[in-house]
Amino acid sequence: MLRHLFKLIWNRKRANLLLITEIFFSFVVLFGVGAMLLRFAQNYYSPRGFQTESVWRLTIAAKQGEKMPRPELDDVLRQVKALPGVRHVALTSGNLPFTFSTMNGFYHYKNRDSPITNNYDADDSYANTLGLHLREGRWFRASDDATKHRPVVITQDLREALFGQEPALGKIFTWGKANEKSPAPGPEDEYQVVGVVENVRTDTDFSPAAPSVWKRLIPYDTTHWETASVLVRVAPGQAGLLQEKIARTVAGVTRQWTTEVRTMEADRANMRKYTLTPIIGLALVGGFLILNVALGLFGVLWYNISQRRAEIGLRRALGATGPGISWQFLGEMSVVTTLGVLLGVLLAAQFPLLGAFGMPPMLYVSAIGLAALLVYLITAVCAWHPSRLAAGIHPAVALREE
Structure with missing residues (x-):
């Protein structure tokens, strides 16, 4: 047939x-x-690698042409953390999850170069605020103040790209790709791994996991900030009333700073x-x-x-x-x-x-x-x-x- x-x-x-x-x-x-x-x-x-429920994004901006002293900013964050219903507060860089802001680059270890990697600045409370899942090591802590190299936490996919089957904790890698014409990296471009977290997807619900690295923000430094991005984890069920209290708290410290409070779920939906x-x-x-x-x-x-x-x-x-x-x-x-x-x-x-x-x-x-x-x-x-x-x-x- x-x-x-x-x-x-x-x-x-x-x-x-x-x-x-x-x-x-x-x-x-x-x-x-x-x-x-x-x-x-x-x-x-x-898996997304972190938790978005009950996390709010707080954006604090100084008056045009002015900057915020870090000690004054830290005082604002302490007052926000003291509000009833607020559990954790973390200072970070502007490339927050589910926003259109990105910061990325490449890293090098021995003869290996990383894929393009997302860069984040984060303080010691960031992991608890965002709910990151540690696989190895630890998050940043006060004892890191005295370290010679800037402590970082990396994702599992970046760990595999840079170190393969080698242990990652304690290893030092540098910023940039290997290039004979590039100058030798200075101490500010050398990073020491203190922890490894699960892979994260911070772009959209439909994007794949991207290699990421979190660099520790030094507490009480002398940096002056034009805009500060803050993550706030609140107790479940908190609504607009607490958002209003946070905005009033920031305004109570200085009348020259503007504040925007937005839930991460709203950013995610957008x-x-x-x-x-x-x-x-x-x-x-x-x-x-x-x-x-x-x-x-x-x-x-x-x-x-x-x-x-x-x-x-x-x-x-x-x-x-x-x-x-x-x-x-x-x-x-x-x-x-x-x-x-x-x-x-x-x-x-x-x-x-x-x-x-x-x-x-x-x-x-x-x-x-x-x-x-x-x-x-x-x-x-x-x-x-x-x-x-x-x-x-x-x-x-x-x-x-x-």
Whole structure:
């Protein structure tokens, strides 16, 4: 039977070549869209590495053209921490999670360079405030004041990139990539690892984990700040009343500072909406493609049946049953679909082999399976009704028309 189907397909090779080409390109586009959507879904359900519930973002800004002395800023933070309902307060850099602000760079250890890495400044309360999960070592503490090198905490993926299977705690790495033309790093560019935390996803709900490093902010330094970013962990159930108290507390120290209080969940929701726009667009493109492929296949199969009425009538006259005619058309379409899908699989298989786009190989395999399933489903649905029409053609009517 299969040999007969191949013979029928070969006899109509021009028309079938167009079908195979259409199925091939449909598979490739569905594979690409499916891989991206699966990647987004995998990221969405991956651990975030920190807690966003009951965490607020406090932005304090000095008057234009002025700066905030660090001792005065520390006094403000102590008063905010003393408010009922506030559990932890942490001073950090402006690139907070789920904001559009980023700071990144590269690091070097021996003969290894890190991938692009997010940089954060953080004080001793940051881990408790954001709920980071330690894997090795510890977070910053007061005894780090006397260390020669600036203490840092890194994520697990950065640990693997810089140190591999070696122990990471106590190791010293430097800022920047290895370059013979670059000057030797000074003490300010040397960092000592005191802890390792779980991987974090701070960009959006759909972004992958990014290598990250937290550098310790020195307490009570003489730095003057133009803008201070603060994370505040509050007790569950706190609402706008506490936000108002925090704003009043900051204003009570100095009337020349402005304050904004915003929940991290609100930042997360805002970033989610921003990120969902291209994802929805991608899904709509995939759906539009599926619709166009279905309509095209349905029209081509309908036309093929009208061109083969004499063949169908002759087969019916020789004793072929209606279901047999229907299964013949479905079988032909299955073989044509398989040829188009196989060509698509050969192309899609190159992506995991070449490591394109940095996705896990199993994600590509899943995308290949999903694209193949959709293509077979579309062709089966489109071939079902035309095959039923072919099965209903009466031999006498078909042969009389010829």
